[in-house]
Amino acid sequence: MPDYKRTPADTYDELFVPALFQQWAPIVLDAARVVPGNTILDVACGTGVLALAAAERVGPSGAVAALDATPEMLAVARRKSTTIDWHDGMAEVLPFADDSFDAVVSQFGMMFFNDRSAAMREMFRVLRPGGRLAIAVCDSLENSPGYAAFAALLEHLFGDSIADAFRAPFVLGDPKLLMSICSNAGIADAEVYQHAGVVRFESIASLVSTERACAWTLGGLLDDAQFEQLSKESERALQGFVAPDGTIAFEMPALIVTARKP
Structure with a gap:
């Protein structure tokens, strides 16, 4: 097995x-x-x-081709395939020529872009005429009951700053915000729709440990004593989502933005 230092990207890949x-x-x-034969770009590809x-x-x-701004994520992705053309870069400045791809896709990365309209403008730029754009983002927290309960618990225990992270x-x-971003990017015919999804962890403890380790939200924000308190209180707060076998599951829908380049 290759010798590499374990990073938050490994945790993301193995658990999230x-x-x-x-x-x-x-x-x-x-x-x-x-469809088969297409040329595809994945923006904010994560671990691939x-x-x-x-x-x-x-x-x-x-x-x-796939691009991400986090070298640790790309390091994990590159271990999985040598046929994909992996790139280190920003969504707002894509290193590709105009009209290069049949489709540009992205899932659960746009929330973290510095300039979302600029990124969408770039994704549309590199599409060929007739090409399709598809981007998935998390729906609102209120539509994900398990994560809403977890956020409320974080706020109760540690305050707004931790919960907001x-x-x-x-x-x-x-959807209105997403359509506004598309409009600012010059994309006139975009559509936004909700698609159902489910979060599933092997236990409450697994969920809490994974969330604590996530570098993009709670990573580094909780000390050992806080983590112990969160773990204990989560067993109560999230119990309603636990199945008889101990797994925890709840709905987490996404909003999907689609558009076709004229």
């Missing part, structure tokens, strides 16, 4: 991807109408779950 993100890859590819699914779908006659991935859960 199967619990939440893997289910969305075929949904986003369907939204972009990806969507790019890998795209490569499988387009087959040997197609091609996939956890709420960050849900900030684009508003």
Whole structure:
């Protein structure tokens, strides 16, 4: 086995991807109408779950490029495939020529972009005429009851700043806001729709440990004593979402933005 230092990206890949993100890859590819032979770009590819699914779908006659701004995420992704063209870069300044791709896709990254309209403008720029854009973001926190209960617990225990850090991935859960971002990017015919999804962890303890380790939300914000308190209180606050086998599951829908380049 290769010798590498474990990073938050490894935690993301081993725990978050199967619990939440893997289910969305075929949904986003369907939204972009990806077929064999297409050339695809995955923006904010993370550890590669969507790019890998795209490569499988387009087959040997197609091609996939993938880009992320976090080197640790790309390091994990590169261990998975040498056929995908991995790039370190920002969504707001894509290193590709105009009209390069049949489809541009992205899942659960746009919430963290510095300039979302600029990123969407860039994604549209690199699409070929007739190409499709498909972007998935988390729906509002109120539509994910388990995570809403967890956020309320964080606020009760540790205050607004900790709770708001956890709420960050849900900030684009508003169709009107997404349409405004598209309009600012010059994308006139965009559509936004909700798609059902489920979060599933093997236990409450697994959920809490994973969230604590997430570098994009709670990572580094809780000390050992706070983590112990959160773990204990979560057993009570989240018990209503636990199945008889001890697994925890609840709804977490996404909003999917689609558009076609004229």
